[in-house]
Every structure is written in structure tokens, then in C-alpha cells.
Amino acid sequence: MVSLQELGERELIRNILSIIRRPPGLGPCDDSALMPPMDGDVVACTDSVSFERHFPKGMTYKEFGWTAAAVNISDLAAMGAEPVGLLAAVMMPGDLDERPVYDMMAGMDRCAETFGAHIYGGDTKPGQGAIACTAIGSLRGRRPMLRSGARPGDAVAVTGSLGSAAAGFFSMDRGITGDVPLSPLMTPVPRVDEGAALSGSGAVTSCIDLSDGLAEGARSICGASNVGMDIHTEFLPEGDGVETVHSELGITKEEMMLYWGGDYELLFTFSKDKIGSLYDRDVEFSIIGKVTEGDAPHINRGGTRTVMGNGRY
Amino acid sequence: MVSLQELGERELIRNILSIIRRPPGLGPCDDSALMPPMDGDVVACTDSVSFERHFPKGMTYKEFGWTAAAVNISDLAAMGAEPVGLLAAVMMPGDLDERPVYDMMAGMDRCAETFGAHIYGGDTKPGQGAIACTAIGSLRGRRPMLRSGARPGDAVAVTGSLGSAAAGFFSMDRGITGDVPLSPLMTPVPRVDEGAALSGSGAVTSCIDLSDGLAEGARSICGASNVGMDIHTEFLPEGDGVETVHSELGITKEEMMLYWGGDYELLFTFSKDKIGSLYDRDVEFSIIGKVTEGDAPHINRGGTRTVMGNGRY
Secondary structure, three states, X not given: OOEHHHHOHHHHHHHHHHHOOOOOOEOOOOXXXXXXXOOOOEEEEEEEEEHHHHOOOOOOHHHHXXXXXXXXXXXXXXXXXXXXXXXXXXXXXXXXXXXHHHHHHHHHHHHHHHOOOEEEEEEEEEOOOEEEEEEEEEOOOOOOOOOOOOOOOOEEEEEOOEOHHHHHHHHXXXXXXXXXXXXXXXXXXXXXXXXXXXXXXXXXXXXXXXXOOHHHHHHHHHHHHOOEEEEEHHHOOEOOOHHHHHHHHOOOHHHHHHHOOOOOOEEEEEOHHHHHHHHOOOOOEEEEEEEEOOOOEEEEEOOEXXXXXXXXX | OOEHHHHOHHHHHHHHHHHXXXXXXXXXXXXXXXEOOOOOOEEEEEEXXXXXXXXXXXXXXXXXXXXXXXXXXXXXXXXXXXXXXXXXXXXXXXXXXXXXXXXXXXHHHHHHXXXXXXXXXXXXXXXXXXXXXXXEEEOOOOOOOOOOOOOXXXXXXXXXXXXXXXXHHHHHHHOOOOOOOOHHHHOOOOOHHHHHHHHHHOOEEEEEEOOOOHHHHXXXXXXXXXXXXXXXXXXXXXXXXXXXXXXXXXXXXXXXXXXXXXXXXXXXXXXXXXXXXXXXXXOOEEEEEEEEOOOOEXXXXXXXXXXXXXXXX
């Protein structure tokens, strides 16, 4: 095992290419990558993750690589797009061993594979320990879901459940005895199929992913749509592990479900009169509130309405 | 003027959006960006630049931002593609003032504008001072130029001239009295039009950009094409400033023209019997050698042939 410095960029790239799956187009070997045609509009996003901020205790390098891909694939999913290709700008300390880099790339490739995509290219440079991943995808003819289309009267809903990533984090960070699943934190699963189904339904008026937490997502939709929101706490779908962390550490469930990021669910609004077309799509979701006049999301606790804050952590 | 930490991500992004041109599609505001259809295959690449390695003495933040875009646009140009959109993952220290970030983004946008592209999205995170830019572009129906098509007997050629970026670097770094142009180093101009013309000519058998230097580029083509090369030093087109730096600092011209990166010219090979179609395209280039059997580039100095090394710096 040698350090990246000793190994050199050329050798490092050759080894990475022997680990990841070869993409169908003209993949990582030339100045740029050649990806297949996209059927209309191209959807793209970039997001970076770093050792310092996105590498919780207990995470493996493979899971870090998975996460670098997942945050971006989730951003595509929030628009209703499916990933086709990833690019990875890898910035790692020169004294890091080579093995962790291969593990990160294998994790990234595994996440891409799960959603039918490939790593098409990348770049390796000395740095502090960060991956800036880019995801490029296609709507396959569907209309994109935006943050800006919510209207007063729409229902507010969320896919899956909330708070499991936070519960996983607290359970690793503070060590508790109860059983808390870690996969929501370590290998988050972007809601690609759900995003495609939601955008295909024609019912959804706005959508965002919850990687920054539900409160932050709700604020983004309210800001972009010029609306308010009422979120009813009793309707929030509680994720696995939330109860255990709450009872063992005293952290409130709202803290984990509303203010903590890392859940890769989709928050969306839809026209109530089109709910039938949502049910037709077989997407699992919970209605958690409604869109109102105003400009900010509110929490409704059994009829008492307060502006949604930032949480305590 | 406040630091990024004090300002917060939301405000920072809002300010950046007021500085860069708004793209024609659905630009930086949603989870992902919606870019126009690409006419067939999509070409994409990513490359990161950092304060530590890509910020020579005398460079401004605007020029650093320009460079972040230019290195990627140059990678598209090397394939014959034209840029459509850029994404920017910006990783900056929290104690940095906000102004430099706006300057970087303005510089990046200026570079995009020069080549008919827009910044479509991005991400800001705390970090050590790096930008991972992604460029997405289109071949507009042309065939891509690769590194792997060179054949023995082909001519080796280069656009523009060589060594000016190195000359600019040495002149800033060591301070000399003679006149040396700095723009080749500070605002390198990717050869987008030339790349498009070369790929459209049907004569070119391989191509690479020279951001890592001519020796490195030649090695990449030789490796990918399984060929050797003879580069004749007397044919190398000498860039502005090379003579001055050579005479004042004693740095050899070969060092600046062959081994130093930062020139954004294109190195390419072509079938000699199709040279007419190259001349028809009005691209300025110099023939500097020929493709041979073998597996490595050689330097030919007046008939004496030696394997191309790595330079002294």
C-alpha cells in the first residue's frame, strides 16, 4: 500500500479505471467523456462532500463515496430526472493511502449502478479530502418539478419516513444501547423512482429533496413559490430509530424529523383534485400539511401554529 | 465586506446569482439545472483548481475563476466540442471575504460568455480554496477527436504557439525587466473554434489539449494510440516572452515549450493526405513532427533523437 504522493496521478487513475465499471459511451480516458444522447433537455447538478463535514463516525470510505454520488442523484430525483452519468473531481491529501480512494470510487460506482448510471469521468488533485461529484441525467420527456410551483390550497407531502439519518448519527456519535439502523445515514437511497413517478403524475406542483432537512426544504419551496405552509407534527412519518434515540438521549423527535439533514426523501406539494393520479403511481407518501398564503413554513401542533425555526443543533 | 461564515450560504448564493448572467434554461435556483437539448451525444468533463496549485503570484480572483472555467472548456475543445453549460462546486475557507467569491464567479461567467456558454448551477461549501468546475457541451453532429487514433506516418501539429504561459509564470515569480505578456498565464484562451474546425475537417486522427504541457500530452497520445512520435525542436512555434525569459533567467526554451503546462493549445495528429481539408478550415497551426512506430515521444534535435523526458522543474 503506497500513498497517493508516491503513486502518482497517472497510476492512480489507471487503478481507478480497473475498479469502476466501464461506461457504455466513451468513458474516463480522454479529455472529456462522451455520453449517450439524453432525449431532450439535459439535467445536471454538482455538490461536494468533504471528510470534515460529511464523514460521520463509523462511516467507511466506500460509504463516503456512495454518499458523494447519492447527494447528487437525489438532486436529480427532486426534479424527476434519472441519472445517466457521474463525474468525480477527487481532491485528496497526498499522504493518504491509495486504498481509500479505490474504496470511495467503488462506493460511488455502486451507487451509480443502483440507479442505472455510470461514472463517465473525473479528475484527481491533491486537496483536503473532498469529492465534488456532478450528476447528469434525463427527464425522459417528463416535465421537471421545480421549487416554485406550490399554490395555496395544495397538499404538502413527503415520501418515506423522517429522522432515521439523524437517529443513526446520534446513535453512532453518542453510543446508545438500543437498535438503530445505520444505513439511512451511511448509504442513503435517493428517491429516483419516486421522483420519476411524481413528475409523471402531473399532480405535483413543487418538489425538493430533504438532504438539508425538512425545515430547510419547506423554506426553499415557500421562498421560491411565495407561499406559506402548515406542517402538522402529528402527521410526520417517524423513521426507524427515532423513538430509540429520543427515549435514550432525550433528543426531541421534531429535532430529528424536521431540522436534521441527511434524509433523502422528497418533499412535494400537489393539487388535491389530482390525488388520484398520484395513487395510480404507487408511490409511498404521507400528507403532512397544506400550502397557505404567506411566505414561511409553520408548525402546527394540535392547532397551535408557530413559525418553523432552525432546530437546536 | 463580511466573511463567508458571517454571510451564510443562502445569502452568498443569492448574491452570486445577481452577478452571473441568467442562463436561457432553468438555471441556478433549483436542485438541478435544466439545460437545453444537446443535438446527439453529450460531452462532459470536470477538473478542479486550487489556491495552492493554480494561483500564481500576480493572479486576481477574477482570473482564478476564469481559469477554473478555461481548463474545462479546453478539455471539451480537445474533443471538438463546444461548451453549453458550466457547473461550479466552490469550496472556500469560512474566513475569506465575500468579495473574492463574487470576483471568481464573475471571472468564470466571463469565460463562459466568451465561448457562448452559461453557468447553470453550483454548490458552495466550506473548504480549503478550490473550485471543481464541470463543463457540459455538444459536438453539434461532429465526430469526437480522441487520444487513441494516431497512426505511424501521421503528421504531428500544434495550434498557436508554445511557452508563453511558462514565460509569464517565471517573469512574475522571479521578476524580470523585459516585457513578457501575462495574459497567456492569467486568462488562457481555450481553442474552442480551432477544436471544432479540426474535428470538422475529417483529417485529424487524435487530439489533446496542452494544459499539462506538450511532453505530457504527447505521452498521452502515444500511450492511447500505441505509437511513438518524433518532435523536431526547430519546428516548435515559440510563444511571446519565451526569448526574454530565456535570455534574462537562462531557462531553456525547451523547458518552457515542452515541459511546462498552462498553454491551452491543441496538440493533434492528422493524415498527411488530408492536409488540404485542414487548410480549408483556416486554423493556424504548425507541423512539429511525425507519428512513428514505438510507444513514446522522442525529441529530434537536428537529427539526434532522444526520448522525451520530464523537464527540470
